[in-house]
Amino acid sequence: MMAHARLADVAEHAGVSTTTASQVFSGKRPVSADTRRRVLESAAALGYRPKGRTGTIGVLVRPAEAVTSFLAGTTSFSTITGAVTLGLLNAGYTAFVSSSHAELTAIAARLDGAVVLHPNFEDETLHELESRRIPVVAFDRDPSGSSFEWWVGINYFSSFIRLIQHIHATGGDTIGLIIGETDNMYRRSILQAYSALAVSSGNRQLIRVADNDEGVEGARAAATRLLEANPDCNAILTSSSVFAAGAEAAVTRRGLSVPEDVRIASVLDGAPAETAACPITSLRLDTTAIASRVVEVLEERFRDGEPPVVHQCIPLELVVRGSTARAG
The missing domain is CATH 3.40.50.2300 (Response regulator)
Structure with a gap:
């Protein structure tokens, strides 16, 4: 990872022109899927972050059963995910929702921030996004008891x-x-x-x-x-x-x-x-309270503020x- 990677460094690493690399991040012109993949992988490898805000927040739905259990009638994951997504949209962001660590981290260079819902034990996504200096918050704590403090949850x-x-x-x-x-x-x-x-x-x-x-x-x-x-x-x-x-x-x-x-x-x-x-x-x-608090904490992190003092603040x-x- 380079200390101050430039767009030109990403383009050279990916084997494309600087213009093509720029188009991948701006989205103003179509770029082939293979080219987009190479540019984003190069950006991730070099630690490049595009200048200016994209307004895109990644939302990772962690529990493996969140997607498969939806058709069985489980509503807790869908209501939490939907509420957080709508909370982000209401705050003026674009939300990219996924249940895949690989999918989310592959586009990390295009994200302004991320939300991880129900982190796993020693959650790899939290670690990776932190290492890339991408502001990330979590709904619920990593159960490993890690030092990650940017989370809110339920008592x-x-x-x-x-x-x-x-x-x-x-x-x-x-x-x-x-x-x-x-x-x-x-x-x-x-x-x-x-x-x-x-x-x-x-x-x-x-x-x-x-x-x-x-x-x-x-x-x-x-x-x-x-x-x-x-x-x-x-x-x-x-x-x-x-x-x-x-x-x-x-x-x-x-x-x-x-x-x-x-x-x-x-x-x-x-x-x-x-x-x-x-x-x-x-x-x-109270999914509205969850969504509001998650967005508040994420924006506090954007402002280089302090992590929450009270984490378990959402009532049941x-x-x-x-x-x-x-x-x-």
Whole structure:
């Protein structure tokens, strides 16, 4: 990487004229896909940033299941992604949305900034964009506990504790947990809250992992295994509304009733929870607040300001429905 790469350096590295390289960044004239690729790869290799603002913000949707689970009915990823995208458009930016690290970093030289949604453990995109000096912020923290401070998120732990306490208060004293596979702060916070309350109340930890790609059916299978091994389980907490629908299917297939025999709650709300045969208690995201705060933090970074002092600032609203109605 050159200390002060010029457009001419990029053009020479890519084997094109300076005019052609300029057209790749300006978009004023058509350039072949192969030429565009070579110029952008050269810009990335040399650390070149075009002068002037492009107004383009890259949005990386990190969880692998965010795209595949959309057709299964999971709405949390789509609503967060849509809200952040619209928030950027409303602020006057152009948004480039992708679920691919390679795709986003390939056009990094054309970005003014980036947003990473739900970073992975030791997230490679955060590291790479930081190394290229591209302003980047994240919704949720990198679960590795890295020193990256430009993030905002939800106070998951206290919200989850409140949800589990609600289940206890309605008679659910043996609670199973159906959770997905992706290692991020959301998943870790669920496990932390569930385990903390289980230990403090002296209850067993009944955790089953569902296959993200199998959606409702994966959760149904996991809940079936849970109930077969633990017939005294009278409540199930799930990490998504799709999993909650699967848990409800497992309960009814065993000839049991919701909520009389087994209470069900979803950590995040969504259409499958709202439209279930017995509507499912959930925690609801304020996506407008998420989008507004993400854009605010990104623009603060553009101004060379300071990272947020309070990171976990987005509330979750407890929405009580029939699935956790009090017994009797």
